[in-house]
Amino acid sequence: MRQMLSSGCTSGDDLQGEACSYAVSSVRYSPGHRHVLRYDSTHEDYRPIFAKCYKGEQGRRIFQVVTRVAEWFAANGDGLGCLKPAVYIPDDSVILYPLASGTPLHEFLPRGDRRTGRHLERVGQALSLLHQAPKTLTGKLESYSFDAEIAEVEEACDYMPALSPSMGATIQAVIDRARELYERLPQEAPALTHCDFKAEHAWVTPRRLTFIDFDSSRLSDPALDVGNFLADLTFWHDNRKHTGLSQTQERFLAGYASRAPSQRLERARPWEALELVRMAGRRVPLFSRDWAARTERLVSRAETLLNDLHEGRSETGKHPLPHTSSRNFINRGTKCVQQ
Incomplete structure (x- = not known):
């Protein structure tokens, strides 16, 4: 996860890009349940990234379902959709999301x-x-x-x-x-x-x-x-x-x-x-x-x-x-x- 964030990458593609650092803030802290963190880049061209942390395989299941739902909306909804996760990081049980527009x-x-x-x-x-x-x-x-x-x-x-x-x-x-x-x-x-x-x-x-x-x-x-x-x-x-x-x-x-x-x-x-x-x-x-x-x-x-x-x-x-x-x-x- 550190490597992905430091490269400015928010997709599952090759880790490329100019290295940068992030300021981290807590959006939600729920002991024993789920944490949501916001990463704001020091690089002006990078938008904020949100990290949701999970236990076990829960993150993988959610990533798969939400990705399929986003693709379903893209194929069937005219201007309707759901926020598609950028990538799932198995080693950290974390899903990275882009900033939602609107x-x-x-x-x-x-x-x-x-x-x-x-x-x-x-x-x-x-x-x-x-x-x-x-x-x-x-x-x-x-x-x-x-x-x-x-x-x-x-x-x-x-x-x-x-x-x-x-x-x-x-x-x-x-x-x-x-x-x-x-x-x-x-x-x-x-x-x-x-x-x-x-x-x-x-x-x-x-x-x-x-x-x-x-x-x-x-x-x-x-x-x-x-x-x-x-x-x-x-x-x-x-x-x-x-x-x-x-x-x-x-x-x-x-x-x-x-x-x-x-x-x-x-x-x-x-x-x-x-x-x-x-x-x-x-x-x-x-x-x-x-x-x-x-x-x-x-x-x-x-x-x-x-x-x-x-x-x-x-x-x-x-x-x-x-x-x-x-x-x-x-x-x-x-x-x-x-x-």
Whole structure:
């Protein structure tokens, strides 16, 4: 790795180029898990390089999958893609990535203008394309189930009963209700899913949209990514007290839903509810003065989504809901977050 960086090489080709040094800074430090380092070259012609460090063979598997996904997007997506890794260094279990071009989508959300709406539709189109990727791209990816998601959410919120017994009980009730409803919904074959899909992982330029950070990608229900992204949009709007959440979610679904079965959108609701609960446990700072209020809003939103899903299925005799527009899908369960 030292040789590659000192040569200024960020591809798997011959190590050639004028020698240079790098200033190293930590982007993410997670003991026992994963580190992300940024290397800024002293040579003005070299752009920053990002190094992700892994354990064992995990880095190799991720490198292979993300490379295939990038090639899939290049062949099938018009201006849609994912950040292709430059090289995998087996001796160090490190993947090197180039700098992603553009602006993360979440920085556009406060604007709520037409351009932001177009970006959201493009994100929906790109996610739909990802979910259509053939299984040959997935290699040896692990499977990920709804029960596995529940286990992670419960771990994220395991401290909640000690801080607020009533909130802890409410969260457990939401988790149990989500499991009950999800098991009654029509299922489909697992697909390649991002599994950590949120606004900061979609980078936008005037002519291109790029997904990043596929480290959590697995074979799972594609409704997971839809639910996670809808929950993430809720979190950003609630965090900054912005209006227009329904319109924001509608624009995303307008890009995604045209090729998605209606049952998938229905299954996205329990995933969304779980992600909202996870956010309450992990993303709302405990030291925040409005911790209790924000936590209650997110959990209440999750409750409302599940209640509306149950009522909608009851109205149709517990059969899949008829195909609905993105507006009808979103307009359920918006009472707990400022619109």
